[in-house]
Amino acid sequence: MFWHRATDYILSSNYMAHRFCYLLQPGLIWTNVVMDSLIAASYLLIFLALFWMSSRLRQVAEINRYVWIFVAFGTFIVACGMTHVMEVITLWWPIYRFSTVVKTICAAASVPTAILFVRIAPALTRNMERFIFMLSTTQQEKDRALTSLIASEKLAVAGRISASIAHEISNPLESVGNVLHLLRTGAGLSPEMQRLVDSAQGEIIRAGDIARSTLSLYRESAAPVEVSLVPLLQSIIDLQAPALVRNNIQIQTRMRATVAIRAYPGELRQVLINLIQNAAAAIGEDGKIFVRVQPRRGGYSITVADNGPGVQPADRTRLFSLFFTTKGEQGTGLGLWLAHSLIEKLGGRIKFRSRTAGEAAIRGTLFNIWLPLGTPPYVPLAPFSSVQAGRRQMQKTASVASR
Known part of the structure; x- marks a missing residue:
């Protein structure tokens, strides 16, 4: 009986409908209906999005303790949406007491949420700044690592090419040097030819030094x-x-x-x-x-x-x-x-x-x-031995392919 009387009291409609306040003007009435309905629908979508985010973020330990913020904001937003729904209802059914109850619930959800959010805002801001800094630092480290990786790969290729060229140059230089040595020690050379052979041998020695210096840029000991x-x-x-x-x-x-x-x-x-x-x-x-x-x-x-x-x-x-x-x-x-x-x-x-x-x-x-x-x-x-091993592997692969 008490519940019946309380319901009758809250849902009492012994008032004038809200549309009469608008002098029954259709444009004014339907503009308010459409706008309040859109606001209520938007609040509902925001609530559903917050509910989905809180369900996903509960699994993250660092953010789990802040999930209550999403719940509190969701409750507050639903209550705000209901006040706009009641604005539409009271245009035709003047249940203002029930509208007052809805607004009371909205205030009860809004005030604690506002107080708690103000108290948690400084700590939340610091955590967000730390999180954003961590993300930006991680991205910068990835960019630097990628750039260094690309540069290292280019240098490795250039080193292998220069080492291969220098190594291949050394062999014909050694052969030419041997021939010049035989000419120099042989009989029958005129003094002028002797000087030319000596000059050529000196240039061969210098070319060999250049090749060895180039080779040493890449060939390195393991210790x-x-x-x-x-x-x-x-x-x-x-x-x-x-x-x-x-x-x-x-x-x-x-x-x-x-x-x-x-x-x-x-x-x-x-x-x-x-x-x-x-x-x-x-x-x-x-x-x-x-x-x-x-x-x-x-x-x-x-x-x-x-x-x-x-x-x-x-x-x-x-x-x-x-x-x-x-x-x-x-x-x-x-x-x-x-x-x-x-x-x-x-x-x-x-x-x-x-x-x-x-x-x-x-x-x-x-x-x-x-x-x-x-x-x-x-x-x-990347010691030079790895380059030699790579060359042997390439030669082995080529011989297998030729067979």
């Missing part, structure tokens, strides 16, 4: 070995001397290194050749390159400097970036990036300073490398 910096640098300078002489570039050295370091000579040679060639390219013609080696804090300091035009200030922060070059079409953007990577893998560090004519009276660029005396903390990933 670090003792490397004497002065002979290594001197061989690099001798290799670059003809090009420097043609461009009237003087190279001045001051090298003091009595103790050998443990390193991978091929990679170190590659770095130093790149720095000297970059200095020569920056000078162009008529300049000087300074090479200095001296002991410094448990290792050696290697300096390669030039009196070229210097690096522009806008380019200095990107100088060690992958694929960045100041040489235009002639540069690949790999040299300094690779040099930086190899020096770090050797346990050292590389820095540079540069001044243009507008910044200082003495212009030029200086690269400084510090290398420790100890053993490098890594092992090369």
Whole structure:
């Protein structure tokens, strides 16, 4: 009986329908019907979306404790949607008491949700910032890894090609050298022919040195070995001397290194050749390159400097970036990036300073490398033996295919 009386009280319609407030104007009435219906339908869709999201996110431990926010917002949104439904109903059935009950439920859902959300907002904001930062960092790491992978693959291909070419050149050079040796030691050569044979033999020796130097850029031992910096640098300078002489570039050295370091000579040679060639390219013609080696804090300091035009200030922060070059079409953007990577893998560090004519009276660029005396903390990933094994495998595959 109580429930019957309560229902009669709440659903009482002893009032004037809401449409009479609009003076029974059809345009005004149906505009409110359509708009309130659309709002209610939108609230329902939002509720269903929040319900679906909360059911999916419950399985994520880091977000599971915030699922109640979706539930609270869903309840609040459903209650808000019901108030708009009641606006449509009371246009024809004036059950305003029931409409008041619905609005009371909406307020009961809204106020606690608002209070709890305000209290949780700072912590939620911090977690979202941390989550977004984690996502962006992960994407950046993926991009860097992909870029490094592509560059490493290009370098590996270039290394295999150059190693193969240098190896194949060495064989005919050795044969020609043997023939020249037989001619030189044979009888019947005039003094003039003797000088020509000696000159040819000297050029063959120089070509062999170039081939071996190129081959050493890729062929590497599986473990670090003792490397004497002065002979290594001197061989690099001798290799670059003809090009420097043609461009009237003087190279001045001051090298003091009595103790050998443990390193991978091929990679170190590659770095130093790149720095000297970059200095020569920056000078162009008529300049000087300074090479200095001296002991410094448990290792050696290697300096390669030039009196070229210097690096522009806008380019200095990107100088060690992958694929960045100041040489235009002639540069690949790999040299300094690779040099930086190899020096770090050797346990050292590389820095540079540069001044243009507008910044200082003495212009030029200086690269400084510090290398420790100890053993490098890594092992090369692609020793030359793997290339030889790959070539043997290719030859074996080709022979099988021919049969």
